[in-house]
Amino acid sequence: MNLKEFAARIGLSQTTVSRAMSGYPEVRPETRRRVLEAAEKLGYRPNISAQRLATGRAGAIGMVFQGGGRFGPHSSEFMGGLSTRLQEDGIDILVSTVETEAEEAAAYRRLAASKRVDAVVVHTPACADARIALLQTLALPFIVHGRSTAERSFAFLDIDNFGAIETAAGYLADLGHRRIALINGDTTSTYAQDRSSGYRTTLEARGLILDPALVGHGEFTDETGFRLMQAFLALPAPPTAVIAGSMMSALGAMRAIRIAGLAVGADVSLIAHDDVFPYLSPDNLVPSVTTTQSPIRAAGERIGDMVLRLLQGEAPEALQEIWPVDFRIRGSTGPAPA
Amino acid sequence: MNLKEFAARIGLSQTTVSRAMSGYPEVRPETRRRVLEAAEKLGYRPNISAQRLATGRAGAIGMVFQGGGRFGPHSSEFMGGLSTRLQEDGIDILVSTVETEAEEAAAYRRLAASKRVDAVVVHTPACADARIALLQTLALPFIVHGRSTAERSFAFLDIDNFGAIETAAGYLADLGHRRIALINGDTTSTYAQDRSSGYRTTLEARGLILDPALVGHGEFTDETGFRLMQAFLALPAPPTAVIAGSMMSALGAMRAIRIAGLAVGADVSLIAHDDVFPYLSPDNLVPSVTTTQSPIRAAGERIGDMVLRLLQGEAPEALQEIWPVDFRIRGSTGPAPA
Numbered sequence: 001m002n003l004k005e006f007a008a009r010i011g012l013s014q015t016t017v018s019r020a021m022s023g024y025p026e027v028r029p030e031t032r033r034r035v036l037e038a039a040e041k042l043g044y045r046p047n048i049s050a051q052r053l054a055t056g057r058a059g060a061i062g063m064v065f066q067g068g069g070r071f072g073p074h075s076s077e078f079m080g081g082l083s084t085r086l087q088e089d090g091i092d093i094l095v096s097t098v099e100t101e102a103e104e105a106a107a108y109r110r111l112a113a114s115k116r117v118d119a120v121v122v123h124t125p126a127c128a129d130a131r132i133a134l135l136q137t138l139a140l141p142f143i144v145h146g147r148s149t150a151e152r153s154f155a156f157l158d159i160d161n162f163g164a165i166e167t168a169a170g171y172l173a174d175l176g177h178r179r180i181a182l183i184n185g186d187t188t189s190t191y192a193q194d195r196s197s198g199y200r201t202t203l204e205a206r207g208l209i210l211d212p213a214l215v216g217h218g219e220f221t222d223e224t225g226f227r228l229m230q231a232f233l234a235l236p237a238p239p240t241a242v243i244a245g246s247m248m249s250a251l252g253a254m255r256a257i258r259i260a261g262l263a264v265g266a267d268v269s270l271i272a273h274d275d276v277f278p279y280l281s282p283d284n285l286v287p288s289v290t291t292t293q294s295p296i297r298a299a300g301e302r303i304g305d306m307v308l309r310l311l312q313g314e315a316p317e318a319l320q321e322i323w324p325v326d327f328r329i330r331g332s333t334g335p336a337p338a
Numbered sequence: 339m340n341l342k343e344f345a346a347r348i349g350l351s352q353t354t355v356s357r358a359m360s361g362y363p364e365v366r367p368e369t370r371r372r373v374l375e376a377a378e379k380l381g382y383r384p385n386i387s388a389q390r391l392a393t394g395r396a397g398a399i400g401m402v403f404q405g406g407g408r409f410g411p412h413s414s415e416f417m418g419g420l421s422t423r424l425q426e427d428g429i430d431i432l433v434s435t436v437e438t439e440a441e442e443a444a445a446y447r448r449l450a451a452s453k454r455v456d457a458v459v460v461h462t463p464a465c466a467d468a469r470i471a472l473l474q475t476l477a478l479p480f481i482v483h484g485r486s487t488a489e490r491s492f493a494f495l496d497i498d499n500f501g502a503i504e505t506a507a508g509y510l511a512d513l514g515h516r517r518i519a520l521i522n523g524d525t526t527s528t529y530a531q532d533r534s535s536g537y538r539t540t541l542e543a544r545g546l547i548l549d550p551a552l553v554g555h556g557e558f559t560d561e562t563g564f565r566l567m568q569a570f571l572a573l574p575a576p577p578t579a580v581i582a583g584s585m586m587s588a589l590g591a592m593r594a595i596r597i598a599g600l601a602v603g604a605d606v607s608l609i610a611h612d613d614v615f616p617y618l619s620p621d622n623l624v625p626s627v628t629t630t631q632s633p634i635r636a637a638g639e640r641i642g643d644m645v646l647r648l649l650q651g652e653a654p655e656a657l658q659e660i661w662p663v664d665f666r667i668r669g670s671t672g673p674a675p676a
Contacts, residue, residue, distance in 0.1 A: 060432065060454075065421065067422070067425075068417075068418040068419060068420070068421040068422030068423075068425065068635075068639075069418060069422070070418070071414045071415070071417050071418030071421065072414055072418070072616070072617065073411055073414060073615075073617060075414050076409045076410055076411060076413050076414030076417075077409065079406075079409050079414075079433070080406040080407060080408070080409030080410070081406060082406070083403065083406040083409065083433060083435040084405070084406030084407070084435065085406075086435070087405075087406065087434075087435040087436060087437065092432050092433060092434045092454075093432070093433040093434075094398065094430050094431070094432050094433075095417070095421060095430060095431040095432075095433055096425075096430045096431075097421040097422065097424070097425040098425060099425065116398075116430075220617070221616055221617045222616075222617050222618065222619060222622050223616075223619075226622070248617035248618075251617070251618070251622065252622070255622055255624070258624065277411075278410070278559055278560075278561075279410065279411060279558070279559045279560050279586035279589070280560065280586075280589070280618070281560060281561075284560050284564070284589065284590070284593055286593070286596065297406075301406075
């Protein structure tokens with residue numbers, strides 16, 4: 001049974017049938033249900049090419065990663081959330097990986113030209129992000145996970161990275177810590193710059209000295225956390241507190257503190273930013289870890305929702321969210337040692 | 339410039355150009371390079387629909403997940419490896435998530451009918467897996483990450499799960515342990531059944547009693563590891579050693595052992611299976627953890643290679659690999675307490 005026959009059989013137009021089956025929400029829920037039930041009953045299976053022709057929709061959202069190495073715990077949680085929302089509407093995710101920045105730009109051009117996706121999700125933007133600039137010139141809808149300081153006439157969802165570090169550093173200052181270290185992420189990314197600003201602003205407001213030797217950058221791995229923390233502890237005046245950008249860096253920092261014969265919480269206080277990984281809970285570490293917290297899976301789910309609204313015609317400017325970050329005090333923070 | 343003009347300009351057939359640009363390896367590498375360089379220079383961008391028409395290829399490999407909740411540390415490492423290999427040939431991954439088993443079957447039918455992917459990768463198969471039975475009836479090439487006890491006329495890559503647990507349990511028996519517990523995965527999956535066989539066979543061969551109370555199943559999370567280990571330790575005759583199916587379950591088991599006032603390695607020996615997560619290394623835990631080890635990222639990369647060979651026409655029977663598992667002795671194992 002082809003589209004024409006099926007549409008005639010259930011008394012609807014081919015366009016309505018195609019739209020209902022493509023998953024996009026231009027069609028009333030009752031109609032969609034009716035079409036899907038009839039398709040099930042009559043054994044009608046849409047020809048995707050014909051459906052695309054009729055709806056102009058690909059039924060997929062694209063994500064481009066620079067290198068398979070970029071797949072890590074953050075990407076799986078984010079994609080888990082994104083796909084949870086998209087699957088409700090039968091929308092797939094098309095994952096492209098590329099080697100270089102130039103190839104990433106080429107991938108977006110290719111996705112735009114080929115109509116294999118209806119929109120793309122851009123992740124970890126820089127302050128002036130070439131991808132955003134490019135996508136604004138292409139006829140390919142997009143949403144950004146994160147922010148860019150460039151002109152913001154695009155859809156985005158970000159967490160309040162400035163506020164997260166402001167809260168963490170403020171809490172440590174209240175506990176009497178004067179030398180607070182920061183293990184931050186990739187310097188070019190907006191999130192890392194926002195965290196850096198939150199750190200600097202708070203330390204200045206509290207009259208604490210900004211020591212560049214107490215700030216380190218790198219990937220969110222145990223290894224980087226360990227290496228940076230070891231360097232901090234080797235300083236003539238080591239820090240009494242540290243803020244780690246991820247649970248992974250926190251694991252490495254805790255290891256370095258322990259190996260130095262110091263106790264986390266008593267000798268060195270630790271606060272980590274927790275993206276909420278179900279298999280690595282701050283409650284389960286010894287000692288439990290004080291965190292700023294925002295589940296990246298929830299962000300993925302919400303971005304799935306926002307991208308569907310974007311495709312329904314909502315203005316990008318109406319699809320901009322900045323989420324506050326929770327603060328959870330646990331066992332890894334205590335008063336500064338006398 | 340369209341395909342016809344571009345092909346004429348560089349003096350090759352439209353089919354050769356399309357094949358070269360689609361990334362699939364029917365075309366000699368020199369020809370492919372020549373075509374890509376010319377396209378770059380002349381600014382030719384292929385129309386994907388036309389290209390598909392010419393090559394019959396979608397340029398994407400599919401993966402279907404049952405629920406976004408299935409996205410976790412294993413999936414990101416595997417996809418990282420898979421995409422690393424596929425990106426060399428410009429092939430994307432199309433990720434579909436579905437709610438139920440019935441929907442998963444429908445998704446494969448839809449992918450087969452719509453030609454949106456050229457092949458699919460099936461993960462975590464059961465011993466008698468309905469997905470494999472279905473895919474064998476559809477004209478959609480597939481490769482399995484894992485094994486199925488069903489007829490094996492399909493491509494697959496698996497690790498030697500039986501041998502891994504045989505080695506681990508044998509080593510613990512050599513150390514004098516008589517009560518060895520097992521924290522296993524989902525009971526219906528082949529990998530968990532293979533591990534269970536390796537465990538039973540080894541214990542029987544060593545004349546150790548099989549106590550069903552010492553075997554637990556569940557998801558590979560810290561929480562499940564913790565809960566199962568607490569139950570083992572509450573037994574009238576608790577185990578002196580435990581084998582955990584993943585690094586995540588091992589974290590939970592270690593926590594339960596510590597909370598019970600026991601020392602990992604001295605009071606309770608622990609061996610974990612490590613899929614190799616860059617952010618959670620067994621060397622970095624305290625004590626460091628003895629593991630059976632096989633990097634799941636490498637498996638993803640190899641499956642990328644195998645699926646491309648499958649699409650080039652290699653027989654599925656020639657694309658079957660079972661990888662041995664490494665054994666790394668570290669600080670979490672010691673002689674059974676007297």
